[in-house]
Amino acid sequence: MKGNGLFDFSNKVRVIRVILSHITMMLAVLVLVLFVIDKVNNAMEFMTSQLSRWLFALLALFALITAILNIVALWDNPDKRRRQRNRSFRN
Amino acid sequence: MRSFNAKKIFIVVIADLVCFAILLLGFAWFHHAKPKKITPMEGTSFIGTSKPMQTAVPTPDASAAESTDEPAQSTPSETAPAVTEPASTGGEETAEPSQAPTDAPSEAPTALPSTGLLGGKYADKFTDGEIIYTDSVYRSSSVCVEITEHAVTVEYVPVHYFVADIYIKDITSLRCAVSESSNNKDKVNELANQNGGIVATNGDYFLFHSSGLAIRNGQLWRDSLHPDQDVCVLYQDGTMETYLKGQVDLESIYAKGPYHAWSFGPRLLENGQPMTRFNTSVETWNPRCAIGYYEPGHYCLVLVDGRQEPDYSYGLKMGDLSKLMHELGCREAYNLDGGMTAMMAYHGEIISKPCGGGRQSCDIVYVAEPLN
Numbered sequence: 231m232k233g234n235g236l237f238d239f240s241n242k243v244r245v246i247r248v249i250l251s252h253i254t255m256m257l258a259v260l261v262l263v264l265f266v267i268d269k270v271n272n273a274m275e276f277m278t279s280q281l282s283r284w285l286f287a288l289l290a291l292f293a294l295i296t297a298i299l300n301i302v303a304l305w306d307n308p309d310k311r312r313r314q315r316n317r318s319f320r321n
Numbered sequence: 322m323r324s325f326n327a328k329k330i331f332i333v334v335i336a337d338l339v340c341f342a343i344l345l346l347g348f349a350w351f352h353h354a355k356p357k358k359i360t361p362m363e364g365t366s367f368i369g370t371s372k373p374m375q376t377a378v379p380t381p382d383a384s385a386a387e388s389t390d391e392p393a394q395s396t397p398s399e400t401a402p403a404v405t406e407p408a409s410t411g412g413e414e415t416a417e418p419s420q421a422p423t424d425a426p427s428e429a430p431t432a433l434p435s436t437g438l439l440g441g442k443y444a445d446k447f448t449d450g451e452i453i454y455t456d457s458v459y460r461s462s463s464v465c466v467e468i469t470e471h472a473v474t475v476e477y478v479p480v481h482y483f484v485a486d487i488y489i490k491d492i493t494s495l496r497c498a499v500s501e502s503s504n505n506k507d508k509v510n511e512l513a514n515q516n517g518g519i520v521a522t523n524g525d526y527f528l529f530h531s532s533g534l535a536i537r538n539g540q541l542w543r544d545s546l547h548p549d550q551d552v553c554v555l556y557q558d559g560t561m562e563t564y565l566k567g568q569v570d571l572e573s574i575y576a577k578g579p580y581h582a583w584s585f586g587p588r589l590l591e592n593g594q595p596m597t598r599f600n601t602s603v604e605t606w607n608p609r610c611a612i613g614y615y616e617p618g619h620y621c622l623v624l625v626d627g628r629q630e631p632d633y634s635y636g637l638k639m640g641d642l643s644k645l646m647h648e649l650g651c652r653e654a655y656n657l658d659g660g661m662t663a664m665m666a667y668h669g670e671i672i673s674k675p676c677g678g679g680r681q682s683c684d685i686v687y688v689a690e691p692l693n
Contacts (some may be wrong), residue, residue, distance in 0.1 A: 252333075256341045260348065272549055272602045273585060273658075274353065279531040283354050 243299065250296045257289040330666050353529050357373035358506045365541035367557070368538070437490050438559040438618030446488045454668070459519045461672035463490045463691055466520050468667055470524055474635075478606070482625040483665050483673055484649065485520045489618055492559050492580055492693035497524060497537040499684045505529070506681035510666035518687030521666045522610050522622045525585035526658045528683040533584025534569070537684070544571065551586035551600050554579045555646065559617025561653045563588040566600055581686075583612075587639065589654035595643040606636040608663040608676055612686060613651035621649060624665035628676035657686070 256320060264285075268276040446465035453460040457468045465488040472481050489495055496517045500507040505528050513521035527535040527543065534552050535542040546552070552564045557578040565588060574582065587600040589611060608627035614620055623646065627636020635646065639656065646654035657663075662682055664675040671679070 252337055252340070255343055259341060260344055263345070264348075269602060273530075275531055275547070276352070278548065278599065280529075281348065281353060285348065 241259040243303075245304070247294055247296070247299045250292055250299065254265050254289070257285065257292060261285065322347055327566050329363045350362050357528055358505075359542065361537075361540045361542050362544070365544075366539055367536065367541070367575070367580070368539035384637055384673075397452075413532060424510050436504070438492060439488060439490055439616075440618075443488050443619070447490075449689070455681045456668070458667075461690065462635055464488070464519065466495050466667075468520065468672070470672075474542055475635075475637065477631065478630075478635040478636055480625065480627075481674070482637070482645070483625075485522075485665065485667070485688070487520070487620045487622065487688050488553060489620075489688065491555050491693070492555075492557055492692065493538075493692040495555065495581075495620060495688055496684070497581055497684055497686055499528065499537060499542075499661060500682070502684040505679075507683075509664050509685050510669055510671050511679075512682070512685045513666045513687050516687060517683060517689045518685070519564075520622065520666070521614075521671075521685045521687035523658050523662045523664060523682040524684035524686050525583040526662060526683055527584060533572075534571070534582045535584060536579050536582035539580050544573070547584055550584045550599065551588040551655070553583045553586070553588070553612070554652070555581040555614075558672075561612075561614035561620070563590075563653050564654050566635050583655065583657060585655075585657050587656055589639075589643040593638070593647070593652045595647040597640060597643075599639045599643070601639060604639040606638055607659050608636045608661070609639075610657040610663040610665075611646060612648060612655050612657060613646050614653040615651055621651065622665065622688075623649070624674070624675045625659075625665060626674045627659075627663075629674065633674065638645075658682070 246287070264276040264282060322612065334381060337656075339438060352584065443465070446460065447462055448460050450462050461468040465486075467486040469484045470484070471482070471484065472479065474480065487495065496516070496518075497519070498512050498521075500512060507515075509521055509523055512518070525533070525535075530547070531549040532543070532545040533550055534544060536554070539557070546569055547566075549566055551566055552569045553561065554574055554577075555561045556563070557580045563586075566586075589599075606627060609623070609625040611623045611625075612620065613623060623642075625637045625642065625645075626634040629635075636659075643654070661677050661680045663673070664671050665673045665680045666685075
């Protein structure tokens with residue numbers, strides 16, 4: 231499956247990066263939501279329960295993987311990136 | 322080209338939102354909606370001892386059921402002398418029959434002996450054996466409950482609250498019940514009816530919290546402390562103490578023989594005086610439920626209706642609840658679960674007006690005839 235921009239799934243690593251980024255984003259928003267409602271009512275233990283701790287660990291794991299993939303992708307030299315960008319524009 | 326990308330982005334955003342909603346609902350389900358099967362910790366009963374001892378787990382419901390069958394007939398002969406004679410006399414009399422049949426030294430009595438908590442005081446609150454059960458008063462030879470309803474104005478807003486003034490001669494008259502239904506929840510009045518409760522309020526909702534000290538009827542359910550919650554302990558000698566977070570010493574609590582321990586809070590009185598700063602983030606107007614302590618054998622349950630503006634009741638701020646408990650004359654007071662959970666049942670019916678119709682509760686605090 232090949233397409234433009236967001237839906238270019240030709241590269242498996244790219245697909246994984248996109249999916250991981252979205253999962254990380256959703257987990258981060260969920261943690262922010264829990265942070266806010268925990269301030270409203272801390273008796274519900276939204277930030278201190280066992281499940282919340284697993285959520286934090288999951289967020290950290292996904293953030294770590296996403297960050298590593300981004301670093302690896304950006305590791306190449308600028309000329310190569312420019313060539314890749316030009317090639318994607320032509321496609 | 323631009324409109325094409327915008328459509329794609331729109332689809333992605335919608336997909337993200339749907340996934341996020343599913344994630345949020347899943348978290349909510351596992352966090353506080355999914356029934357949790359929590360049972361009393363094996364071999365940790367404080368009944369009849371000042372420290373946890375290895376014993377068979379008592380079944381409060383079964384023993385409570387006995388009291389519902391004949392609440393009036395079982396108590397007058399045992400507790401009537403306690404009104405006129407020293408409290409210890411009644412206690413010794415009731416202790417003997419419960420301890421005599423137990424041959425095995427490792428077994429503890431399943432119910433506390435009558436200790437005559439009030440020491441003969443408030444004799445006019447009790448009867449000689451008959452039971453008086455009106456719309457606002459319950460009197461027997463060992464229990465007195467007086468319900469009063471109040472409509473006041475606090476800071477220009479109407480507040481409606483109920484006070485159950487409680488006099489008991491035996492600590493086993495102030496009991497807790499935990500729901501055994503499949504979803505761990507029941508209506509407060511249904512739980513009270515199942516256990517022979519005269520008056521009942523919700524408890525601290527401990528089954529749906531992941532931590533916090535929980536002792537019910539002398540049985541330890543959970544021994545982990547919540548880092549942000551004050552703790553309230555009712556001891557077997559009838560005294561009640563509240564502890565600020567970080568100042569809870571489990572060993573000393575266990576050594577003094579706890580009967581109930583609640584973890585919700587916050588503590589409402591400090592040395593009998595109202596407080597201005599509380600260990601909670603929910604200080605604004607809300608429905609409230611609180612337990613107060615005057616002296617061993619004399620307690621109160623306070624239920625404040627709320628979230629029913631503008632005519633009926635706004636609820637109380639935590640500071641106002643603290644002042645109320647002080648005005649009632651309590652020496653110690655502790656806030657239990659509030660909001661939609663807060664409700665009071667008397668005579669088998671909900672007498673308060675819970676906001677949104679209320680919700681089911683996993684545990685209740687109730688007053689009943691003593692176990693012995």
